[in-house]
Amino acid sequence: MIKDLEKGQSIIGYFAVKDIAEKETKEQKKYLDLTLVDSSGEINAKVWDISQSLLGEMPQKSEIVKTDANVEEYKGVLQLKINRIRRAKADDDYDLDAIIPKAPVPVEKMYAVLCRFIEAISNDSLKQAVAKIIEEHKEKIMYYPAAKTNHHSYMGGWLHHTTTMLLAAERLSTLYQVNTDLLYAGIILHDIGKLYEYQADNTGLGTEYSLEGELLGHIAIGIRIIERAEGLDDEQKLLLQHIILSHHQNPEWGSPKRPMLKEAELLHHLDMIDSRMNDFLKAENQTQQGCLTPKIFQLDRKIYCTG
Template sequence: MLYALVANVTSKTAANGIYLDVDLQDSTGSTVGKVWQATEEQLQIIGGFIGKIVNVTGVKVTYRDQMQLKISNITEADSQAIEMFVESAPVAKNELQESIERYILLVEDPTMQRITRKLISKYSEQFYTHPAASKNHHEYMSGLAYHTDSMLKLADAMATLYPSLNRSYLYAGIILHDLGKVIELSGPVSPTYTTVGKLIGHINIIVSEIHVVAHELGLNSEAENESLMILEHLVLSHHGKYEYGSPKLPMMREAEIIHYIDNIDARMMMLDRALDATSPGDFTPRIFALENRQFYKPKSEN
């Protein structure tokens, strides 16, 4: 018997009837269990386990030279911490929270700091548990906060090298740039796009939220309005190109840098993951999100 999280259940048809593919996962990885000759009742019951912790009983069998788990019984388990069963960021949530809150304090523009602080407080629980994407990069628990924190550290180094960059703009823009994903994505368990995520998208979601918070805070002076406009531009332009879904192209130094920092962190995560699974002297499989290229792992990387 094992404990696992049910990430998904798929009904399929074989020559001898309907069977179920049950995607099971814990913090070490995932596997697919099979329920052969499944009944309609089993489909309804097991389908209701998606996103829940279960007890699974079964045997490992070899089928067409591949090992698979033949499930004989599956029942809902007692409530346990979901973090035990899903992939999580390599940094603890409390460490990410401490780091990001420190950067909020470093936002010297008072308008940007007030908006950033209020929005992070409003969505704190989701922000520190949600993934940054449904696939490709940081698609795990706390991935959004981890991606944000990594970008902040890159921005810190960039601003040290290029002191003309405004740190308030960088830090506030980075902290808020993907915050709309707490509404766009369903959550850390098998993340999918919500209806509002599909129809509106995370960029438009957070720009709307910025407007709501600015109104709640009574920010309407000339100086506050310019800070608000700049913050909106940093969020609206962070995808960098129209074809990448960016409503605006970057038109400020900080907007340009945020776009590239975002790209660097996402690409490095994809590269590290692919190369970690590649033997020295070999190439990775083609990575669609990286222009469908293969990448070489030098023999010296043992």
């Protein structure tokens, strides 16, 4: 497993390709730059001599590969120097469940949690509108990641992020007086646009931005989905659209308006807590207890792993 790799090891193993690109060195020699993953984490890998190391056709994103590699360290981060790499064959002996990164909770259980919170919405028109939107998108919801590379960027990540926010909101709403109908509906729908912003296969690995995602982004797409929702009155649509529009809080993060409802403010912080904690846990999972990680791009800092 990737989390168990140590500098100096020689390994033969199976991984999934999260990203792959052909690049050039300063001497204009071509090499392959890969991000390989298994269920325990991810690691950068290099194929310095393509003609000698690549056996067969070039691997594609989300495919399983067999690798013969050395574990090295570059700028304080472990990296694989690949000696041999090929696409996995049908008769290869590997455990797909141990390779594909996925949410730590079964998707069926998470979907049941989502449905429980929809049922908890007391306003009938709001409940029915949210339920219809979710039912229409159920197929994607069951496997879509919540991001391409950042937090919850794995199979079932959208559902994991959404249900974790809902469970946290349930606790916090006992401390703060909020409209739970609006809060729960807002959480369930705040990232609904991501189901169109990305194109993802059923592993959650081959995720790319769609043209719609590139040109509009998930916030604008979410606004459009609410506008077209049936059964909502003008005020319900307006409040849900504001929650979606403001959930990143700052213009530089993609929100043109800051939260102007207490439910929108709470949702923003729940979103930040869950995304940041997911990034922390991902980093800790690949770092020994009592050690500092390298600088993490999403967090813009190193973190110390407490275990």
